Amino acid sequence: MSLFTRRDFVRSGLATAGATMVHPVFAKAAFAAGADGSPADRVLVVVQLGGGNDGLNTVVPYADAAYATARPTIGVPSDQVLHLDEHFGLHPALTGIKSLFDRGHVAIVQGVGYPNPVYSHFESLYVWEFADPERTQTDGWLGKLLAGQAAASSSALAACALGQASVPAELRVDGLNVSVIQSATTYQLDGGAGRNVAAPALYRSTPGAYGVLFDEALSTAEAGIKAVQSSASTYKPGAQYDAAKTVYGSKGDLAAALRLTAQMITTTPEVRICHVVLGGFDTHFQETARHQQLMADLDAAVTAFMADLDAHGQADRVVLFTWSEFGRRLAENASGGTDHGAAAPMFVIGQPVKGGLLGEPPSLTQTDAGNIRSTVDFRSVYQSLITDWLRADAKAVLGGSFPDIRVIA
Secondary structure, three states: OOOOOHHHHHHHOOOEEOOEEEEEOOOOOOOOOOOOOOOOOOEEEEEEEOOOOOHHHOEEOOOOHHHHHHOOOOOOOOOOOEEOOOOOEEOOOOHHHHHHHHOOOEEEEEEEEOOOOOOOHHHHHHHHHHOOOOOOOOOOHHHHHHHOOHHHHOOOOOEEEEOOOOOOHHHOOOOOEEEEEOOOOOOOOOOOOOOOOHHHHHHOOOOHHHHHHHHHHHHHHHHHHHHHHHHHHHOOOOOOOOOOOOOOOOOOOHHHHHHHHHHHHHHOOOOOEEEEEEOOOOOOOOHHHHHHHHHHHHHHHHHHHHHHHHHOOOHHHEEEEEEOOOOEOOOOOOOOOOOEOOOEEEEEEOOOEOOEEEOOOOOOOOOEOOEOOOOEEHHHHHHHHHHHHOOOOHHHHHOOOOOOOOOEO
16 A cells, blocks of 8 residues: 655545545635625535537527528527527427426526637636636635635535536635535545545644644545435435436536435535536537437436425525536538537526526627627626525625626525
């Protein structure tokens, strides 16, 4: 068995056990102690649609002639669209989300983006993850939100990244423990192969300030591990989760990740923020088949998740929202796909939401060189989620105030 050094420990942060991780992030608090925090019974679930989801083929402006003109081969036919009103409808694969919409449990915010959009994946991801179009912030917006809350910052499970292998940028901030969990049954403390026993023995009761820090981190991590492993033995899903079909480079089984999310929410009271990812949305070619499968995977996973929460009596305390780093251009390209664009819709889903079509629909005739102009700043949606759902100080998190758009009833 090889021992690992103090540098290994800090670098890995109590790192991987096979494909699982518990990852406390150390040091300063982002807010002053006693800052407004989220009510103990409310949970926010983040679903990242990685790669740039085509918003126009998700929420389809089927009655707009400019849509059919710009997309003669990949546009969704009007007779297949799941009509929301006389102008807009959902992609035909989103039958479950359409049912939730009809029950008033889905808010669709149209035309979401930010000023002076960038079309690089990495730069646009930075904008959304740090809530900063200027790309100067170093703390993720959700990390800021949780770091100053005593209950959240002391728990290993207040912030959870599920079905993924690293801490999401939205949750990166000193002073916050973030648990990265790919499997509840194999979740454990580890610094690499054969080191899960050595780490606690090596660092427990280390003298000095760093020793106290390590002891606290180990205790927090171990408590979280016990809670997760216990939840795996007591949770029984209240809905059928179908495995996602990996297609054309799609990454991550959203159904499995949301099943694990439901497990954490129903069995672990301290959970506050859960983050999951469905990748594969960079549809530069053969979009029709690719997007169809991605929409089907999204719909099946979200619908099962909501039904599961409802079966466990948890649906009234959970709000889920989707985001993607950008939308796609209005016109299809020569490869049967779409290139990087700007504005796109966001979904906010759950019993507590203000259902319906929100925000001003973007114009398909007044564009910026073929890119859809945003009509709603994404930080307005964040602001409502922070203020109206999590009951926290949105201005402290976002660094300012934005036009009001309420997504919570």
